Amino acid sequence: QVQLVESGGGLAQTGGSLRLSCQVSGSIRRMVTMSWYRQRPGDQRDMVASINTATIYAPAVKGRFTISKDDTKNTLYLQMNNLKPEDTALYFCRYYNIESRSGVWGQGTQVTVSS
DSSP states (O other): OEEEEEEOOEEEETTOOEEEEEEEEESOOSSEEEEEEEEOTTSOOEEEEEESSSEEEOTTTTTTEEEEEETTTTEEEEEEOSOOGGGOEEEEEEEEETTTTEEEEOOOEEEEEEO
């Protein structure tokens, strides 16, 4: 069983930066996709960035956010630069096992960007 714990959220000003981390523990498989999603109140949960052999970004964050991972630390990161008020959301880490087609979510970390 895989567990995910996000950290790094908080309050930032417009134009500021934050770095989110997602610590992965448990039985980690090789063929996985790691992703960051975000959800605003009353909205659906949307993919922000994803990484396996390549990286994918949502158009709204491309050029401002960078997803990366450190396999030696089993940690996923999301570097968020030039933050905007519309980036305010609860950010979730997701582990997706490609072979078993099953996923695990973290508990989320809140990001709030003030104008």
